[in-house]
Amino acid sequence: MNKSQREVKFQERDEVWLNIKNFQLPKGLSHKLLGPYAGPFKMLEKKLSDTYKLKLLKNLKVHLTFHVFLLKSVICDASSSNREHNSKPPPDLVHNEPEFEVEDVLKSKQLRKRK
Numbered sequence: 001m002n003k004s005q006r007e008v009k010f011q012e013r014d015e016v017w018l019n020i021k022n023f024q025l026p027k028g029l030s031h032k033l034l035g036p037y038a039g040p041f042k043m044l045e046k047k048l049s050d051t052y053k054l055k056l057l058k059n060l061k062v063h064l065t066f067h068v069f070l071l072k073s074v075i076c077d078a079s080s081s082n083r084e085h086n087s088k089p090p091p092d093l094v095h096n097e098p099e100f101e102v103e104d105v106l107k108s109k110q111l112r113k114r115k
């Protein structure tokens with residue numbers, strides 16, 4: 001095994017984060033807003049030596065089998081202080097468009113009308 005590769009073993013029913021860097025997101029969503037990982041998702045079964053089948057949300061239109069390098073364990077993540085993994089749910093889809101709720105306006109600027 002290469003030194004830069006990590007050996008990861010998952011069990012059925014483990015929860016994992018899924019790297020979404022190669023996902024094609026619906027119009028209006030940005031990878032910058034969502035972060036690098038989505039989830040957590042439950043592991044359904046091991047398909048091959050390094051691929052796993054996940055239980056995904058029904059509105060995600062992707063294949064259910066992923067290579068191990070796209071997965072990250074939730075258990076390891078809970079002990080770290082890394083903020084990139086949050087458990088925020090995905091935005092609500094209204095008429096196939098993402099809908100976000102604004103919590104607070106941090107800063108505003110009034111524009112003057114030009115004559």
